[in-house]
Amino acid sequence: MKLLGLWNSFKIKNSLKGQSISFKKFSSIKRFIFLLSFGLLLFVNMCEEKIPILQQKTSLVFADTSVSDGMISDTTQFIAPKLGSSKLLLTGNNDEVSAYTLLRFDNFNTLPDTLDSVICATLKLFSSTQIPYDSLSQTNIYVSLFLLKSEGEPNWSEDSSSCKDFLIDGFDLIGLDSASFTDNDTIEFVLPDTIISYWRDSSITNYGVVIQVTGFAENSMVSFYSRENTSRSPILQVEYRLDEDTVDTKMNFYPIADISILNFNKTDINSRYLLISNGQAFRSFLNFDLSSVITDKNCVIMEALLHLKIDTTLTKTYGDNIHFYVTLLDSASDWCNPEYFSDINKVETGAYVSEGDTSLTLKISKTIQEYTSGYRDNFGMVLWASPSTLDISVLSLFSSSYPDSSKRPYLEILTMKEE
Known part of the structure; x- marks a missing residue:
């Protein structure tokens, strides 16, 4: 009815001006312009009738959640470094x-x-x-x-x-x-x-x-x-x-x-520290127990930040940056398996650590969302050094077993869901 009223209004308006509609008087160009203009007018009015109107507002609830003591498991594994692909050859010795x-x-x-x-x-x-x-x-x-x-x-x-x-x-x-x-x-x-x-x-x-x-x-x-x-x-x-x-x-x-x-020289691993070095001589595993923290699979992970503190005493960068990666484990058998291979094509995230750094933060929102939504099984993750890192550099992080709780790893999560 609305479109019909529009058409009648158009005819009356032009009749009052002494310009009654007669397609015979239009040239082919004018006829095309007229039809195009009227078609656009009809289209706009059709869209106007179909625009939905929001009848009610949805309330959103945001919440901060922390995963820390008792909900994080971690360990370091020593495996013999195999450095055949390195672009450097080393000889000599030092304390490490x-x-x-x-x-x-x-x-x-x-x-x-x-x-x-x-x-x-x-x-x-x-x-x-x-x-x-x-x-x-x-x-x-x-x-x-x-x-x-x-x-x-x-x-x-x-x-x-x-x-x-x-x-x-x-x-x-x-x-x-x-x-x-x-x-x-x-x-x-x-x-x-x-x-x-x-x-x-x-x-x-x-x-x-x-x-x-x-x-x-x-x-x-x-x-x-x-x-x-x-x-x-x-x-x-x-x-x-x-x-x-x-x-x-x-x-x-x-x-x-x-x-x-x-x-x-030091292969006895102290459980208070998480070690990472090139050639995967040292690599570390972490896992988070999220089952009691986020129970709603429809909960949206707005942000998830993994906070790690660096032990500057044991860390040796030799004036270079240490670049390490984070890869998610595919099965429970990958945890501390000496045969497990960290695939560079499956890296989730990574970070550079420079000499003098005391902490670092990894953004793993996508990973936590996949865990909590049930899209991926949570078998944990492995932290390992990039082959571009100097072969003898070692990164030492405080583990969840460190006596000072302020230096232990913790996961900070911001969630959103409908009320």
């Missing part, structure tokens, strides 16, 4: 860790069959820095190169070897050369030419070489770039001469494997 580097070169069968003799072999390493790199850096640090020789010892692998399955004590270390360490430089070692011939002819098992720090002050750790850093990868340069040739030829060989073996 000792380390040495393994390298293996191969493919010496690519040397010409007409090779008369190996003139010399030079191992070139591109140094990074001492750790930490600051005014307290040591001087007169020497790094030594040793040949790994043994009868029947299992070989090592870049992908799987660690301090738990590789023991250097089972090998004879034959000294080859030493060099002074300087930051951001090229460090060169000279190998006996006979070793290349032995490796080429398989006269001895090729276990590779080991690099260790010697003649250094306490608390010194040095780093080199690994083969994962393609522009500064270690190079073994072999200079040789062919039969009846007077010109020496050089051929470069690159490692088929290199890895740092780390031995953490």
Whole structure:
């Protein structure tokens, strides 16, 4: 009826002006404009009739909830760090860790069959820095190169070897050369030419070489770039001469494997602390009992903040940032399972920790919403360090067992629901 009244009003208005409607008098353009205008007018009025009117208001209730003592379970797990993918190779020791580097070169069968003799072999390493790199850096640090020789010892692998399955004590270390360490430089070692011939002819098992720090002050750790850093990868340069040739030829060989073996000096885990370090040597697990806190599955989680306090005494950043991730566990069997792998593609959140930081806050609203709404089973979460974090850095957090309750983890939740 409303649309019909509108149409009649339009005709009367134009009739009073002496402009009664006659489609025959319109040109095709005017007719199109008229129809378009009238169509829009009808559409607006149709929409106007269908706009809903809010008959009553809905009351919303907001509430703050805290999950703390007695409702949080946490623990730290130590697993052997496997750092084959790291772009740095470490050697040295300090109060926290000792380390040495393994390298293996191969493919010496690519040397010409007409090779008369190996003139010399030079191992070139591109140094990074001492750790930490600051005014307290040591001087007169020497790094030594040793040949790994043994009868029947299992070989090592870049992908799987660690301090738990590789023991250097089972090998004879034959000294080859030493060099002074300087930051951001090229460090060169000279190998006996006979070793290349032995490796080429398989006269001895090729276990590779080991690099260790010697003649250094306490608390010194040095780093080199690994083969994962393609522009500064270690190079073994072999200079040789062919039969009846007077010109020496050089051929470069690159490692088929290199890895740092780390031995953490303090593996006894104190339940008062949650530890995180690179290579997943230390990783920590947390879980929250939300069953008695949020019972309504329709409750909306507006915000959920996990507050963690940092123990600055045990935390070692070595002047670098520690970047760690949080991943949700998929089953109850993942909790403290040494075979559990933290998938970078399933990260929920993460944070950077800088030297001097005393606390951090993680926003996990989406995670808590999934738990309380029943969209996801709550098996807990794991905190682990990013591979970009310096290998020997350690982040120490106060756990739920710490005597001072003000330093324990707690979860702060803001909820919303209809009254």
